[in-house]
Amino acid sequence: MGGVISMKAVNLSGSWNLKGSRVEKNNYGITDGKEYKIKIPGTVQDTFIDEKIVPDPYYADNELETLFIGRSDWDIYRTFDLKKENLKWILRLEKVDTVATLFVNGSAVSSFDNEHRIFEIDLTDFLRDGSNTIEFRFTSSETLALERNSKLKYPVPCSRYMNDSPNRNLVRKAQCNAAWDWGLCLQSIGIHEDVILYGCENVYYKSFSAVPVLDHGNWTLKFKVYTQAFKKCETEITCSVTGFETRKTVELAKGSNCSEMYLTVPEEAVEKWWPNGYGTQTLYSVSVSVGSETKTRNIGFRTIEVKNGTTFGGKELVVCVNGQDIFCKGANWIPLDARSGLMNRDRYFDILEDARFANMNMLRVWGGGWYEKEDFYDACDQYGILLWHDLMFSCSTYPAEKWFLESVKEELIDQIRRLASRTCIALWCGNNECLGALTWYEETIANRERYLKDYEKLYTDWIDKIITEEDQDRMYWPSSPCAGPGDYSDNWHSDGNGDMHYWSVWHERKDFEDYHNVKPRFCSEFGYQSFPSLSEVKSFAPDDQLNLTSPVMESHQRNQDGNSIIIEMFARYFRMPGSFENQLYLSQVQQALAIETAVIYWRSLMPYCMGTLYWQLNDVWPVSSWSSIEYSGKYKALHYSARRFYRGVTPLMYKTGDKVFVKVANDTKDNAKTDCVLQLISFSGETVWEKKKKVEVKSISVEDVFELELDDIDTEGCFLTVSAAGTESCLLLTRPKAARLENPNLSVDEISQNKEGFSVKLSDTKPAFFVMLDAGNIRGRFTDNNFMLNGSKTVNFECKEKVTLQEFRKALRVYNLYSSSEDV
Numbered sequence: 001m002g003g004v005i006s007m008k009a010v011n012l013s014g015s016w017n018l019k020g021s022r023v024e025k026n027n028y029g030i031t032d033g034k035e036y037k038i039k040i041p042g043t044v045q046d047t048f049i050d051e052k053i054v055p056d057p058y059y060a061d062n063e064l065e066t067l068f069i070g071r072s073d074w075d076i077y078r079t080f081d082l083k084k085e086n087l088k089w090i091l092r093l094e095k096v097d098t099v100a101t102l103f104v105n106g107s108a109v110s111s112f113d114n115e116h117r118i119f120e121i122d123l124t125d126f127l128r129d130g131s132n133t134i135e136f137r138f139t140s141s142e143t144l145a146l147e148r149n150s151k152l153k154y155p156v157p158c159s160r161y162m163n164d165s166p167n168r169n170l171v172r173k174a175q176c177n178a179a180w181d182w183g184l185c186l187q188s189i190g191i192h193e194d195v196i197l198y199g200c201e202n203v204y205y206k207s208f209s210a211v212p213v214l215d216h217g218n219w220t221l222k223f224k225v226y227t228q229a230f231k232k233c234e235t236e237i238t239c240s241v242t243g244f245e246t247r248k249t250v251e252l253a254k255g256s257n258c259s260e261m262y263l264t265v266p267e268e269a270v271e272k273w274w275p276n277g278y279g280t281q282t283l284y285s286v287s288v289s290v291g292s293e294t295k296t297r298n299i300g301f302r303t304i305e306v307k308n309g310t311t312f313g314g315k316e317l318v319v320c321v322n323g324q325d326i327f328c329k330g331a332n333w334i335p336l337d338a339r340s341g342l343m344n345r346d347r348y349f350d351i352l353e354d355a356r357f358a359n360m361n362m363l364r365v366w367g368g369g370w371y372e373k374e375d376f377y378d379a380c381d382q383y384g385i386l387l388w389h390d391l392m393f394s395c396s397t398y399p400a401e402k403w404f405l406e407s408v409k410e411e412l413i414d415q416i417r418r419l420a421s422r423t424c425i426a427l428w429c430g431n432n433e434c435l436g437a438l439t440w441y442e443e444t445i446a447n448r449e450r451y452l453k454d455y456e457k458l459y460t461d462w463i464d465k466i467i468t469e470e471d472q473d474r475m476y477w478p479s480s481p482c483a484g485p486g487d488y489s490d491n492w493h494s495d496g497n498g499d500m501h502y503w504s505v506w507h508e509r510k511d512f513e514d515y516h517n518v519k520p521r522f523c524s525e526f527g528y529q530s531f532p533s534l535s536e537v538k539s540f541a542p543d544d545q546l547n548l549t550s551p552v553m554e555s556h557q558r559n560q561d562g563n564s565i566i567i568e569m570f571a572r573y574f575r576m577p578g579s580f581e582n583q584l585y586l587s588q589v590q591q592a593l594a595i596e597t598a599v600i601y602w603r604s605l606m607p608y609c610m611g612t613l614y615w616q617l618n619d620v621w622p623v624s625s626w627s628s629i630e631y632s633g634k635y636k637a638l639h640y641s642a643r644r645f646y647r648g649v650t651p652l653m654y655k656t657g658d659k660v661f662v663k664v665a666n667d668t669k670d671n672a673k674t675d676c677v678l679q680l681i682s683f684s685g686e687t688v689w690e691k692k693k694k695v696e697v698k699s700i701s702v703e704d705v706f707e708l709e710l711d712d713i714d715t716e717g718c719f720l721t722v723s724a725a726g727t728e729s730c731l732l733l734t735r736p737k738a739a740r741l742e743n744p745n746l747s748v749d750e751i752s753q754n755k756e757g758f759s760v761k762l763s764d765t766k767p768a769f770f771v772m773l774d775a776g777n778i779r780g781r782f783t784d785n786n787f788m789l790n791g792s793k794t795v796n797f798e799c800k801e802k803v804t805l806q807e808f809r810k811a812l813r814v815y816n817l818y819s820s821s822e823d824v
């Protein structure tokens with residue numbers, strides 16, 4: 001028996017038909033039974049938007065015009081020809097979004113209600129030679145959510161947002177599709193991955209995982225090869241990597257099989273994979289053949305451990321790669337776009353490279369989105385970006401009833417098997433803020449016991465066990481934030497153990513200096529909002545809406561108090577910005593200042609604190625939010641600051657009360673030597689004094705360099721700059737509104753074109769602060785931005801599109817603090 005195993009793939013992606021079967025009232029003439037073409041992978045929303053049948057929901061308040069799509073029911077279908085050839089036919093489906101029944105040649109085959117699952121369905125008995133029809137009958141996930149809600153024994157509350165779809169927590173679908181405090185409601189309906197039919201002889205070869213383990217000078221690659229055999233049979237499995245190979249004849253039982261194989265690779269035969277900033281990211285192609293069917297994937301050789309021992313009197317959270325403790329620097333990741341039709345490999349690679357540009361080494365895949373596309377993980381592996389990976393539960397209670405648990409179990413098995421080999425994934429985390437959420441709602445406050453019981457049932461008794469069984473190589477961290485396994489306290493404001501989310505400066509409107517009042521072991525969320533830049537605003541707001549409180553600007557601000565917090569902080573720290581444009585600019589300066597204040601202080605606590613991930617890297621649509629990169633890909637001031645404050649060896653300067661502390665941090669794996677220069681400079685530009693010290697900073701440590709009493713310093717007339725290891729940073733000694741700034745007479749002296757884009761020469765006669773160059777909607781980035789200028793400087797713009805010098809010159813704007821209170 002056995003022998004040749006081969007599979008034939010029939011890709012059913014491409015043009016399908018679409019028609020509504022229960023279409024809600026709308027203004028676009030879309031009615032039940034009316035036929036359209038739809039591209040699969042794709043969604044109903046993308047189809048109507050791309051065809052301009054409905055307006056773009058990202059523009060103005062058009063979102064409201066597209067809500068009906070997610071509330072309606074749709075059929076998506078096609079015909080195709082097939083030669084059955086006596087094969088078994090398996091349909092592979094991934095990211096079916098979400099509530100649907102599959103019909104093949106008129107017979108109901110399977111139903112779906114969990115977007116995170118991967119389905120492999122045997123269609124052999126339903127298919128015929130010649131023409132076949134395949135049809136997905138989708139129903140609105142909101143309808144199912146409401147129905148499930150009506151059947152609950154007691155309420156299972158979740159957080160609510162503007163324009164949201166209710167009871168999102170009762171359907172396993174990206175939670176932020178239902179709206180969030182930075183996202184529109186776009187309850188997508190469709191299929192986000194290719195639909196592929198596999199014709200198989202005896203065996204369907206599903207997938208494999210390969211995980212490297214280092215032991216006494218050798219790597220052992222642990223393989224798991226997943227197959228489905230249609231009858232008992234023998235086959236040969238071959239696993240290989242970079243010239244090493246192992247081969248075994250295995251007997252497959254009828255049904256699902258997981259064959260384990262091991263391959264030894266001497267440690268010196270491969271280069272290790274390191275996170276960004278710690279070494280190179282060498283990846284090796286691993287291949288596994290089952291019979292004559294071969295699959296390949298890239299992996300890196302590295303060990304990973306998350307330490308949670310007791311140090312400094314509390315529970316640490318330290319990510320350790322190849323035996324090296326890593327200071328985790330980065331941000332939180334939300335889905336790339338609210339419209340999956342606009343996601344593509346280039347965009348994933350661009351934004352992950354943006355993270356690398358800002359010296360990040362970790363992103364947190366936040367639990368309100370989805371298990372990402374392969375392109376995302378490919379980019380993280382390639383750029384050395386570790387992942388803190390939440391499971392997809394967020395800001396909510398969830399049911400602990402059997403139907404829910406079973407669905408979650410299938411989802412986790414599918415996803416963990418898919419992602420187990422990913423070099424970049426450092427840990428699995430149970431959820432986002434669901435432990436905290438136990439104290440958020442009337443119902444949970446009134447009966448915390450009941451909800452805590454359900455919480456334990458879901459995350460401890462159920463999910464923890466599934467993860468441990470499926471992935472022995474990664475830590476399961478129960479929740480973000482939390483104090484650690486077995487601790488169900490609300491870790492919201494406690495900083496001694498595990499990870500914390502620190503939101504008091506934003507949501508509670510505390511001063512920026514309040515970041516100095518907490519000493520997190522690992523801060524996995526803290527954020528500060530800003531408005532998008534003018535060109536970004538213009539992409540969604542017509543000219544008559546260019547005002548912070550216009551209806552369109554308010555519809556692109558989803559945090560109820562967002563605008564008022566930003567404006568109140570202007571009043572607390574800055575002179576009021578004059579024009580709309582300056583309000584946008586200053587909000588970005590303010591955001592950068594807030595996050596920088598936190599990171600500089602928390603990095604100074606290393607190794608007590610071993611991670612800072614700010615909220616949030618990206619946006620799913622153009623909106624006022626906590627992101628450091630605008631929806632279009634343009635960097636906000638914060639992203640440029642992050643590039644400085646996340647450098648491996650960097651000066652840290654902060655003011656607490658009347659004292660200024662100057663330190664140098666080194667979170668690289670090598671010891672560092674640098675000169676540290678501190679200067680006190682007047683606002684007219686004269687250096688009042690200069691101090692210089694040679695500093696040696698060991699790996700993963702911080703060296704105190706200077707400590708300064710401000711008593712004898714004219715804090716309103718001077719500022720400090722510090723430079724070390726090629727990075728300069730500056731500190732105003734009062735709130736900026738009190739500083740006696742002088743007119744810097746900032747000027748653009750020369751703009752020229754070069755190989756990468758453009759070069760801009762700037763100069764001033766007096767120090768200028770938060771100098772921010774802006775190239776409008778021309779795609780690209782500056783090599784430096786949001787800096788202090790005292791003299792002259794040339795900054796390059798790396799341009800990502802074809803633009804003439806004239807166009808660039810026309811688009812270029814330069815902002816600075818002094819001019820921000822002007823009316824223009």
Ligand code: BMA
Pocket residue numbers: 180181182368395432433501525527615
């Ligand atoms: C956090 C996140 C998100 C949210 C953000 C801003 O705590 O987990 O749910 O978008 O706050 O409020």
